[in-house]
Amino acid sequence: MNRNPPDLVYLSRIRTHAMNQYFTALINQRTSRRTFRPGKLPGHLTEAVSQLLAAHGTGPLGTLIPFRLIDRQDLDNQQLKLGTYGFIQGARYFIAGFVAPASTAFLDYGYCLERIILELTGLGLGTCWLGGTFDRGEFSKAMRLPENQTIPAVTPVGYPTSLRGLGDRIIRLSAGSANRLSWKNLFFEHDTGHPLDPAHSAAHHDQLEAVRLAPSASNKQPWRIFLDQGQYHFSLCRTPGYRNKFLATDLQMVDIGIAMCHWDLAGSEKGLPTRWSVSKPAGFPDEPEYIITANTD
Numbered sequence: 001m002n003r004n005p006p007d008l009v010y011l012s013r014i015r016t017h018a019m020n021q022y023f024t025a026l027i028n029q030r031t032s033r034r035t036f037r038p039g040k041l042p043g044h045l046t047e048a049v050s051q052l053l054a055a056h057g058t059g060p061l062g063t064l065i066p067f068r069l070i071d072r073q074d075l076d077n078q079q080l081k082l083g084t085y086g087f088i089q090g091a092r093y094f095i096a097g098f099v100a101p102a103s104t105a106f107l108d109y110g111y112c113l114e115r116i117i118l119e120l121t122g123l124g125l126g127t128c129w130l131g132g133t134f135d136r137g138e139f140s141k142a143m144r145l146p147e148n149q150t151i152p153a154v155t156p157v158g159y160p161t162s163l164r165g166l167g168d169r170i171i172r173l174s175a176g177s178a179n180r181l182s183w184k185n186l187f188f189e190h191d192t193g194h195p196l197d198p199a200h201s202a203a204h205h206d207q208l209e210a211v212r213l214a215p216s217a218s219n220k221q222p223w224r225i226f227l228d229q230g231q232y233h234f235s236l237c238r239t240p241g242y243r244n245k246f247l248a249t250d251l252q253m254v255d256i257g258i259a260m261c262h263w264d265l266a267g268s269e270k271g272l273p274t275r276w277s278v279s280k281p282a283g284f285p286d287e288p289e290y291i292i293t294a295n296t297d
């Protein structure tokens with residue numbers, strides 16, 4: 001699997017000649033970038049980013065998400081630290097949005113911001129989901145966060161340095177960011193005792209693989225998918241203690257939203273639309289936690 005930084009010529013070539021694999025290629029290309037070249041982005045690029053934020057601000061479950069591009073050099077933000085506890089170096093711009101805390105809103109937030117992140121990857125820009133290591137107080141001020149709303153996660157955006165900084169490399173090593181679980185640990189038929197036979201889901205192979213490659217908080221990869229009578233039930237294998245670590249947000253629900261986004265994008269490239277529904281099948285176990293069903297017929 002090619003995990004090098006995006007090559008613009010390569011990406012524009014596939015966008016022109018093979019639109020039907022554009023997002024699959026971006027899903028393969030994207031990695032978290034934590035070191036950025038300082039400096040202003042050209043106006044046409046900040047304009048393009050703003051357009052993306054406006055275009056992808058509604059999730060599949062209907063949540064409207066006001067996303068904003070924050071320039072830390074803007075007058076209003078200059079007093080703010082917009083800190084990332086040293087995890088991000090050199091970033092001038094961040095993207096943040098907010099929602100009223102609810103499971104569906106966290107799913108939609110993951111879905112929409114991942115869609116934006118993949119588009120930014122296509123523009124040659126670097127990003128990094130940040131759900132834990134950003135100063136919520138400062139970002140809330142920059143966003144003028146309304147009461148009873150929360151910022152589930154943010155991302156820096158900018159040109160990444162060609163070499164990763166030492167901090168980035170250490171974080172990647174400790175999270176095992178280059179690794180993903182195998183199919184037999186993630187995808188099942190009926191129950192976890194029966195790993196999915198790929199022959200039974202041949203038409204949806206690329207969608208499952210796109211889910212497998214998705215980014216997740218601390219690379220926990222908490223999604224589990226169960227095939228049953230043509231329906232793919234997405235469920236969440238929660239990491240013990242994780243929910244209470246970040247009270248303002250449900251990062252593992254955001255992870256499921258990201259997985260849904262990858263599923264939909266890979267499906268759209270194959271002409272396989274999905275209808276999402278929330279209806280826990282009778283007899284579905286309590287663990288992993290049922291979240292949503294992808295109806296593919």
Ligand SMILES: Cc1cc2nc3c(=O)[nH]c(=O)nc-3n(C[C@H](O)[C@H](O)[C@H](O)COP(=O)(O)O)c2cc1C
Pocket residue numbers: 030031032033087128129130131132133134153171175176177178214215216217218219251254255258
């Ligand atoms: C919802 C979410 C929250 C994350 N929060 C952080 C964070 O607070 N700090 C950080 O350095 N990385 C964070 N990450 C990045 C993950 O560590 C990274 O996606 C994972 O290790 C896989 O690496 P990759 O993105 O390079 O494929 C987050 C990722 C997701 C999806």
